[in-house]
Amino acid sequence: MMTHKTVRRAIQSVAAATFLATTMLSGFAHAGPTLDKINQRGAIKVGVGTTPGFFAPDSNGKWQGFFIDFGRALSIAVFGTPDKVEFTSSSPQQRLPALQSGEFDILLSGVTVTTTRAFKLGFHFGPTVFYDGQGILVRKDLGVTKAADLDGATIGAQSGTTGELNVADFFRKTGKTFTPVTIEDTGQFIDALESGRVDAITQDSSDLVGKRTQLKKPDDYILLPERLSKEPLAPAIAGGDDRWLELVNWTVNATIQAEEWGITSANVDQFLESEDPAIQRFLGVDPSFGTELGLDPKWAYTIIKTVGNYGEIFDRNLKPLGWERGYNSLWTDGGLLYSPPFR
Amino acid sequence: MTAATRTLATLRTGLFGTRTNTLVTAATLLLLSQILPPLFRWAVLDATFTGNAEACTRAGACWSFVAAKLRFILFAFYPPDLQWRPVLVILLLAAILTASAVPRFWGRPLLFAWPLTILACWLLMQGAFTSTPIPSNQWGGLPVTLFVWAVCFAAATPIAVLLALARRSTLGGLRTFSVLYIELMRGTPMVGILYVAMLILPMALPDGLSFDKMLRAIVMVTLFWAAYIAEVIRAGLQALPAGQTEAATALGLGFWRTQQLIVLPQAFRIVIPGLVNLAIGFLLATSLLAVIGIFDLLNAARASAADPQWLGFYNEAYIVVAVVYFAICFGASRYSRWLERRLAAGRRL
Numbered sequence: 001m002m003t004h005k006t007v008r009r010a011i012q013s014v015a016a017a018t019f020l021a022t023t024m025l026s027g028f029a030h031a032g033p034t035l036d037k038i039n040q041r042g043a044i045k046v047g048v049g050t051t052p053g054f055f056a057p058d059s060n061g062k063w064q065g066f067f068i069d070f071g072r073a074l075s076i077a078v079f080g081t082p083d084k085v086e087f088t089s090s091s092p093q094q095r096l097p098a099l100q101s102g103e104f105d106i107l108l109s110g111v112t113v114t115t116t117r118a119f120k121l122g123f124h125f126g127p128t129v130f131y132d133g134q135g136i137l138v139r140k141d142l143g144v145t146k147a148a149d150l151d152g153a154t155i156g157a158q159s160g161t162t163g164e165l166n167v168a169d170f171f172r173k174t175g176k177t178f179t180p181v182t183i184e185d186t187g188q189f190i191d192a193l194e195s196g197r198v199d200a201i202t203q204d205s206s207d208l209v210g211k212r213t214q215l216k217k218p219d220d221y222i223l224l225p226e227r228l229s230k231e232p233l234a235p236a237i238a239g240g241d242d243r244w245l246e247l248v249n250w251t252v253n254a255t256i257q258a259e260e261w262g263i264t265s266a267n268v269d270q271f272l273e274s275e276d277p278a279i280q281r282f283l284g285v286d287p288s289f290g291t292e293l294g295l296d297p298k299w300a301y302t303i304i305k306t307v308g309n310y311g312e313i314f315d316r317n318l319k320p321l322g323w324e325r326g327y328n329s330l331w332t333d334g335g336l337l338y339s340p341p342f343r
Numbered sequence: 344m345t346a347a348t349r350t351l352a353t354l355r356t357g358l359f360g361t362r363t364n365t366l367v368t369a370a371t372l373l374l375l376s377q378i379l380p381p382l383f384r385w386a387v388l389d390a391t392f393t394g395n396a397e398a399c400t401r402a403g404a405c406w407s408f409v410a411a412k413l414r415f416i417l418f419a420f421y422p423p424d425l426q427w428r429p430v431l432v433i434l435l436l437a438a439i440l441t442a443s444a445v446p447r448f449w450g451r452p453l454l455f456a457w458p459l460t461i462l463a464c465w466l467l468m469q470g471a472f473t474s475t476p477i478p479s480n481q482w483g484g485l486p487v488t489l490f491v492w493a494v495c496f497a498a499a500t501p502i503a504v505l506l507a508l509a510r511r512s513t514l515g516g517l518r519t520f521s522v523l524y525i526e527l528m529r530g531t532p533m534v535g536i537l538y539v540a541m542l543i544l545p546m547a548l549p550d551g552l553s554f555d556k557m558l559r560a561i562v563m564v565t566l567f568w569a570a571y572i573a574e575v576i577r578a579g580l581q582a583l584p585a586g587q588t589e590a591a592t593a594l595g596l597g598f599w600r601t602q603q604l605i606v607l608p609q610a611f612r613i614v615i616p617g618l619v620n621l622a623i624g625f626l627l628a629t630s631l632l633a634v635i636g637i638f639d640l641l642n643a644a645r646a647s648a649a650d651p652q653w654l655g656f657y658n659e660a661y662i663v664v665a666v667v668y669f670a671i672c673f674g675a676s677r678y679s680r681w682l683e684r685r686l687a688a689g690r691r692l
Contacts, residue, residue, distance in 0.1 A: 047636075056649035059411050061420040061483075064650075088480045089646065090636040094541065098636075101542045103556070214655035216401045321651055 034105050034241040038078060046071045047090045047104035052210040053321045054110060054130075055087070063087045066317040067108040070129060070235065070252065073303045074106070077251045080296055082306050096121065099238055106248065107236040110206070117236070126235035126248040127256075131327035131336055133227025134166050135205030137212060140220050142199055147226040151176040156183045156198035166228040167202050190214055193221070204231055209321050218322070225326065254300040256339040257282065258309035260330055265308040268301060282342045300342075310337065396653045408656040409663055412647040416663055419483020419643040425470065428477075429486040432464045436489045444678055446685070457497050464490055479557035483638030485667065488629050491561060491639070496572075496622055498565045503572035508602065510577055521573075528570030533631050536567045541635040560635060568625060575617040579610030612686055619679040623672045640664055 038044050048055040048067060055065040063071075072082035090098055090109060099107050100121070110132070111117070113125045136147050136155070144150055147170065157164040159182035171178050181198050183189055190211055192198045201208070205223060212218050235248050258264070261279060263271050272285055281289040283301045290297030307313060314328065329335025358368045389403025399405035418429050439460045442448045468486065470477035509521035528536075540563035541556065548554075583606060591601040633642035644660040647653070 050646045050649045052649045052651045052654050056651065057415060057420065057646050058650055058652065059415055060423055061415055061418070061481075086478065086480055088636050089638070089642075091634055094538065094634060094636070097538075097542050101545055103541065103545070210654065213651075214401070317651075321654075 033244065034237065035078075035244045035247070037102075038105055038244075042079075042084060044071070044075055044078060044085045045103070045105045046074075046085055046087050047095050047098060047107045047109050048087050049092070049095075049109040050089055051110065051206060052213075053318045053323070054206065055089075055108075064317070066130065066313060067110065069307050069313045069317065070255075071106075071108050073251050073255060073307045074248065076303045076306060077247050077295070077299050080299070080302060096123070096236075099123070099236060102238070105237070105244070110233040111236040112231045113234050122239040123236045124239055124245050126237070126245065127252045127339075128232040128234045128336075129252055130206075130233040131227075132204055132206050132231035132233050133327075134163055134202060134229040134231070135208050135227060136167075136200050136202045136224045137193070137208045137221055138200040138224060139193070140222055144224070145222075147224045147228075148174050148176075150174075150178065150200070150224075152178065153199040154179040154181055154197070156181045156189060156192045156201040158182070158189075158203060159184055162229065163202055163204075170226075170228045202228070204229075209318075209323055213321055223322075227327070250342075251303065253339040253342070254282070254303055255307070255310040255313060256330070256337050257342055258300070258304045259311045259337075260332065260339065263304055263309060264312055265305055268304045272301075278342060396656075399656070405656050405659055408648075408653050408659050411653060412650075412656075412660065413663065415484075415647045416640070416644045416660060417484045418486065419638040419646075420481040421483060421486075422477065422481070425473070425477065428467045428470065429482075429484070432467050432486045433489060435460055435464055435467075436486075436493050440493065444682075446682075461494050461497065464494075479555050480636075482557065484643045485640050487557075487632070487637065488626070488640040491557075491564065491629050491632065491637075492622075492626050494561055495564045495568055496625060498561075499569040499572050502565070502569040503576055504607065506569060506573035507576040507580055510573065511580055525570040525573055528567050529574075531567070533564070533567060533628055534634055536563050537631060537635045539563060556635070557637065560632060560637060568621075571621055572618065575614050575621060576610060578617065579612075579614035580606065582613050583609055615686070616679050616683055619675055619682075623675050626671060626675075627668065640667060 048063065048065075048071070050056055051065075053065060055063060055067050058064050068087060071085045071087060075082050075085040078084070088104070090104070090107075092109075095104075095107055095109050095111070096117070098104055100123075110130070111123075111125075112132075113128065117123050118125065136150070138144055138150070138153070142150075142153065144153075150171075155167060155178050157167055157180060164180065164182065167178070168180065181192070183192055183201075189201045189203065193201055194216060201211070203211070205227065208223055212221055212223065215221060235252070237245060237248060258268075261271070261282075263279070263283075268283070271279055272283055274280065274283075274285075277286070280286045283304075284290050284297035284299070287297035290299060296302075308316070310330075311325075314323070314325065325333070325335060327336050329337065331338040357364070359365045384403070386404050389400065390406055391399040391403060392406050393410075394407050395411075396405070396408070399407065414423065414426075418426055421429050439456060442456070443453060464486075466472075468477065468479075468482055468490070506521050506525060509517045510525065512518050512521075537560060540559040544559050544563070587605055587609070588601055591605045596604065629639055630641040632639045633645075638646065641664050644664045645657070648655055648657045648660045
């Protein structure tokens with residue numbers, strides 16, 4: 001009988017070995033540019049995960065979520081309709097090799113941008129669509145509103161993850177004390193918190209928000225505003241297709257720029273009468289701009305009309321789970337979202 | 344003695360016959376008294392049977408989750424309006440499995456029925472004869488689990504027979520190949536095989552000859568299971584006395600006729616319990632398909648509890664899956680016992 005841990009280790013080592021083999025083989029494998037394949041196939045193959053709010057199937061088996069909406073936006077940018085996209089769930093161990101082998105055209109599965117992935121693995125990343133980071137979820141009755149005030153708390157962290165180290169580093173910096181409790185299985189975090197075994201738990205905040213809704217009394221707990229690590233989640237594509245990369249870049253940028261201008265799916269038609277030449281270019285009122293780029297002049301208009309701007313995508317999928325915009329606000333609101341100009 | 348008192352007497356000796364038995368009975372009762380009341384409270388008293396997720400208290404089971412998600416757990420991404428197709432696939436597979444289980448049907452027609460059923464299931468799932476084909480990334484749930492299980496097992500068996508015969512062959516090259524193949528496959532974890540199917544196979548094939556991920560997985564799993572089945576069949580071959588083959592040779596039968604008429608029918612009879620045992624293990628192993636992103640039954644159940652509308656009802660989802668797996672495995676093991684008795688009775692005659 002193999003234990004859970006050995007199975008996981010076996011899976012990881014096999015994945016690593018396969019990955020190595022894949023990396024070597026891909027040197028000889030000749031693949032045409034991604035966009036050619038997409039056009040030929042008539043659909044974009046997107047690798048996703050299963051995290052509540054980000055990507056999950058609804059009761060009818062239709063994918064819903066924050067990243068899913070960006071996949072639909074991409075489908076509009078390439079084909080003009082939101083449904084020419086095939087979402088396939090992939091595990092964290094196999095998503096990067098699968099992207100490299102051409103199984104997916106793009107990963108919208110919450111991949112953190114890192115140097116290694118860019119240089120050694122040769123992936124390209126689109127704009128960060130979600131600024132995630134390690135957070136701390138605490139019981140409200142501790143009376144703490146920011147992590148720097150935590151003193152003497154018992155904090156549960158997943159064993160063997162960087163989360164454990166990050167929280168230790170953080171407390172070394174603040175000079176306060178804490179008692180670490182390592183938790184083996186991610187499912188046990190809720191029990192530990194509810195039984196009072198720990199005062200707080202720390203994980204990536206995207207996990208914590210999902211966990212908070214599963215607590216018996218979610219309102220008795222708050223997610224502290226600080227992030228102990230940087231986890232910028234961005235679309236990832238294989239190298240070698242610059243035009244595909246630009247399509248990804250500017251699709252994401254379009255949703256951000258639209259929010260900056262206040263263009264939503266509800267009022268986009270009114271903006272067609274806007275006098276602002278930038279908005280005219282953006283919405284294809286002046287078709288020469290899009291045509292010169294080799295795009296449907298109405299591509300951004302259709303994205304906003306169908307999927308909505310960044311704020312709408314966020315509010316539709318993540319707000320019901322209790323997400324605050326935080327870092328994922330526009331730069332004009334003190335966040336990190338910033339679109340280059342459309343000109 | 345009436346039947347009732349006899350049962351009572353059996354129970355008494357069974358439960359309290361010796362000191363050890365009494366102790367074990369007492370310990371079991373104590374354990375059950377600890378487990379059952381909270382389980383009952385969770386599953387029945389505090390449970391919610393109707394309404395939406397908000398109506399569910401986290402204290403008890405949320406059976407309305409199962410009502411809302413059963414379709415997704417069983418059929419995953421398959422288009423709901425074409426759901427009769429996977430239902431038909433399940434029925435077809437159940438029919439062929441049942442037919443294969445009855446010794447009266449063992450014969451040539453069944454051998455032809457298998458490939459036809461598999462083909463029919465594949466066409467049904469693919470959405471043949473409709474306007475929109477259904478790509479395999481929309482297949483999922485129980486039909487996928489059953490389909491992969493049945494197809495791989497059925498396709499692996501003939502390969503396994505050849506491997507088992509080759510391993511017992513006197514031709515050195517053939518034997519070495521068979522030994523190498525079987526040991527290599529059995530020395531590799533199934534997850535590794537699935538990664539090969541998912542990642543290496545597409546790159547090893549010439550450009551433009553890439554085929555469906557589901558099909559790749561089926562091919563690799565078939566080759567993998569064949570090694571295990573071959574070893575079970577070899578046990579059956581070895582159990583036959585050499586006199587059987589010698590007598591067949593003396594009668595002037597060639598190698599293939601000997602195998603077909605004399606050796607294999609007897610060998611299969613011997614190894615059926617072993618094969619059923621393997622089949623049960625393989626059914627559970629199909630859940631590993633999740634690592635390459637195929638939505639088998641277990642994976643679909645897991646995903647069903649990630650829906651923000653119905654977040655976190657993992658226990659309920661896993662219970663549904665456990666019931667389905669148990670029903671199939673329990674049925675298979677009861678069948679195996681029945682068959683053993685029946686074949687043993689036949690041998691006594």
